[in-house]
Amino acid sequence: MNIAKSETSELLAALKITLPIIQELLPLDIMFGITDQEKFIYYLPGKEIDIKLPLGAPIPQSAGFRKVLETGQATSINVEKEAYGVAFKSNSLPIKDEDGKITGVITMGISLLNQEIISHAAQALDGFFSLDNEWHFSYVNRVALEYASRYSSLDLGQQLIGKYIWDIVPKTPMFFENITKVKKTRTPMHFEIFSQFGQQWMSVNIYPLSDGGLTVYFRNIDEQKRIQREMARLEQLHLVGEMAAGISHEIRNPMTTVRGYLQMLKVKERLLDFSEQFDLMIEELDRANQIISEFLSLANNKIVVRTPINLVELIKAILPLIESDARLLGQNVKTQLQKIPMALLDPREIRQLILNLVRNAFESMESGGTLTIRIYKNNDKIVFAVQDEGSGIPEEIRSKLGTPFLTTKEKGTGLGLATCYSIAKRHDATIDFTTGDSGTTFYLYIKECEG
Numbered sequence: 437m438n439i440a441k442s443e444t445s446e447l448l449a450a451l452k453i454t455l456p457i458i459q460e461l462l463p464l465d466i467m468f469g470i471t472d473q474e475k476f477i478y479y480l481p482g483k484e485i486d487i488k489l490p491l492g493a494p495i496p497q498s499a500g501f502r503k504v505l506e507t508g509q510a511t512s513i514n515v516e517k518e519a520y521g522v523a524f525k526s527n528s529l530p531i532k533d534e535d536g537k538i539t540g541v542i543t544m545g546i547s548l549l550n551q552e553i554i555s556h557a558a559q560a561l562d563g564f565f566s567l568d569n570e571w572h573f574s575y576v577n578r579v580a581l582e583y584a585s586r587y588s589s590l591d592l593g594q595q596l597i598g599k600y601i602w603d604i605v606p607k608t609p610m611f612f613e614n615i616t617k618v619k620k621t622r623t624p625m626h627f628e629i630f631s632q633f634g635q636q637w638m639s640v641n642i643y644p645l646s647d648g649g650l651t652v653y654f655r656n657i658d659e660q661k662r663i664q665r666e667m668a669r670l671e672q673l674h675l676v677g678e679m680a681a682g683i684s685h686e687i688r689n690p691m692t693t694v695r696g697y698l699q700m701l702k703v704k705e706r707l708l709d710f711s712e713q714f715d716l717m718i719e720e721l722d723r724a725n726q727i728i729s730e731f732l733s734l735a736n737n738k739i740v741v742r743t744p745i746n747l748v749e750l751i752k753a754i755l756p757l758i759e760s761d762a763r764l765l766g767q768n769v770k771t772q773l774q775k776i777p778m779a780l781l782d783p784r785e786i787r788q789l790i791l792n793l794v795r796n797a798f799e800s801m802e803s804g805g806t807l808t809i810r811i812y813k814n815n816d817k818i819v820f821a822v823q824d825e826g827s828g829i830p831e832e833i834r835s836k837l838g839t840p841f842l843t844t845k846e847k848g849t850g851l852g853l854a855t856c857y858s859i860a861k862r863h864d865a866t867i868d869f870t871t872g873d874s875g876t877t878f879y880l881y882i883k884e885c886e887g
Contacts, residue, residue, distance in 0.1 A: 503528070504528045510528060511528050512528070513528075562577075562579060562653050562654065562655050563577065563579040563580035563583050563652075563653070563654045563655070564576075564577045564579070564580055564651070564652070564653050564654075565577065565580045565596070565651070565652055566645065566649060566650065566651045566652070567601055567649050567650045567651075567652070568647070568648075568649045569647060569648035569649050571600055571601050571602065572598055572599060572600055572601070573596045573597050573598065573599050573601060573604075574597065574649060575597070576596040576597065580596075580654075581596060584596060584604055584605075608629070608631070610627070610629050611629055611631075611640070614627055614640075614642065615642055615650065615652070618642045618643070618644055618650060619644065619648075619650055622644040623644070624641070624642065624643045624644065625641070625642050626639070626640065626641045626642075627640055628640070628657065636656055636658050637656070637657045637658050637660075637661045638654050638655065638656060638657065639654065639655045639657045639660075640652065640653070640654045641653040641654075665835065687728060688725065688728060691721055691724065691725060694721060695718060695721045695722075698714050698717055698718050698721070699714075699718065701714065702714035702715070702718075740782040740785055740862050740863070741782055742780040742781055742782050742863070743780065743781070743782075743783070744778040744779070744780060744885055745778060745779060745780075745781045745783055745786075746776065746778055746779075747776060747779060747781070747786070747811055747818060747820060747882070748773045748774075748775070748776060748811055750781075750783060750786060750787065750790075751771070751773060751790070751809065751811060751820075752773075754787060754790065754791065755769075755771070757791075758791075758794055758807075758809075761794075761795070761798060762798065762807065765798055765801075765803065766803035766804060767798060767801060767803065767804065767805050767806065767807060768804075768805070768806040768807065769806070769807050769808075769809065770806055770807070770808045770809070771808075771809045771810075772808065772809070772810040772811070772812075773809075773810070773811045774810075774811060774812040774813065776811060776812070776813050776818050776884070777813070777818070777884040777885060778884070778885045779818050779882045779883065779884055779885055780863075780883075780885055781863060781882070782862075782863070785859045785862070785863070786859070786863070788855065788859065789855070789856045789859045789860065789880070790820070790822075792852045792853065792855060792856050793822045793856060793878050793880075794807065794809070794822055795852070796852060796853065796878075797822050797823070797824035797826070797876070797878075798824075800824050800826030800827070800875075800876065801824050801825050801826045801875075805824065805825040805826070806825055807822065807823070807824055807825075808821075808822075808823040809821070809822055809823075810823070813884075814881075816883065816884060817881045817882065817883060817884070818881075818882045818883075818884055819879055819880070819881055819882075820879070820880040820882065821877055821878070821879050821880075822877065822878045823875060823876070823877040824875045824876055824877075825874065825875045826875050826876060827873060827875075828871045828872050828873050828874070828875065828876055829869070829871040829876055834871065837853060837869070860880060863882065864883060865880055865881055865882045865883070866880075866881045867879065867880055867881075868881070
């Protein structure tokens with residue numbers, strides 16, 4: 437700050453000019469001024485600016501005053517709470533005349549608590565901007581400015597203040613309709629919108645201002661939407677599992693009877709010519725029975741017995757089965773198995789999860805493709821990864837993966853991956869994936885045993 441003042445009255449005028457600006461920007465706790473004649477001026481919130489002549493009592497932040505007067509440079513010091521009842525951060529600035537002579541000092545004291553509040557506000561996740569009555573920006577916070585610069589041609593250093601909103605923000609139907617409605621009705625509104633201005637879900641609040649303008653708060657809720665989808669998917673899994681548990685006994689009993697009679701009839705001499713047809717019927721009954729088992733695996737209340745298991749040893753035990761499937765399909769299997777700690781797992785359930793992921797990977801590849809199985813440790817998680825060389829998962833179904841009956845296979849049930857997600861949930865594990873034109877990798881993240 438470089439203000440040409442030499443008299444106490446002029447310093448007082450400088451403080452009165454500066455104070456409203458400072459108070460607009462900061463929750464000011466106290467403000468001081470001192471002239472080179474040691475005439476002392478101070479301000480407390482809610483009080484008029486007072487002048488103390490001469491300078492008699494100890495001055496808060498006097499060390500800051502003295503340092504500025506001695507060095508001519510701005511300074512910042514912390515004042516302990518014991519001295520004045522509150523801990524301050526004191527910023528002192530010299531006031532100079534046209535010749536560069538120091539004629540006074542202005543010090544602004546901000547409590548360290550307020551300093552922390554300001555810091556948190558600066559890092560807020562909410563975007564905020566206000567508009568005047570003519571749709572021009574009158575205020576834009578850091579988040580909103582960064583958002584605008586990221587998803588438009590606006591330079592981050594460019595000011596938005598005074599610019600027409602519709603030169604910056606696309607007139608998407610829902611946003612445009614709602615913001616104009618608030619401006620017309622003067623009624624606040626909240627809504628959620630998938631913003632084409634950044635391709636993400638946003639929660640938006642719009643409030644009318646007394647001068648005819650508007651204030652707009654917005655927040656990215658992509659993660660919230662993802663959690664909502666996950667909760668809905670898990671609820672659907674649980675519902676399907678409960679339904680299956682209720683009817684499986686009634687269905688399986690007659691199926692077992694039919695299968696038994698088919699096996700008996702198959703070996704009758706006069707029916708030997710129909711052996712192939714009997715095999716097909718038995719195979720279809722077994723497939724139906726497997727579907728019922730997958731249904732039952734979707735229930736959240738299924739009992740699991742978890743014991744300390746080394747996942748690498750489990751993979752080694754079922755690897756011959758996986759390699760046998762690969763040979764039948766003309767595909768290859770590679771493994772990268774690192775040393776890992778034990779994990780609490782139900783071996784039968786985890787075996788089912790692994791085989792489901794592996795078979796999905798096989799079915800996504802042409803003959804000659806390579807399946808890669810990796811196990812490694814990442815921070816406090818054990819990671820099981822299955823990587824294929826297929827063509828990737830279609831974008832339109834990626835967000836729906838794990839939903840019952842979702843399948844791209846001609847004879848698929850859409851329950852295999854849904855079962856995997858249910859098993860993972862019962863083990864406090866999570867499933868994630870990456871996909872592209874060169875293939876897909878599914879990841880299972882498992883907690884290691886504590887202790």
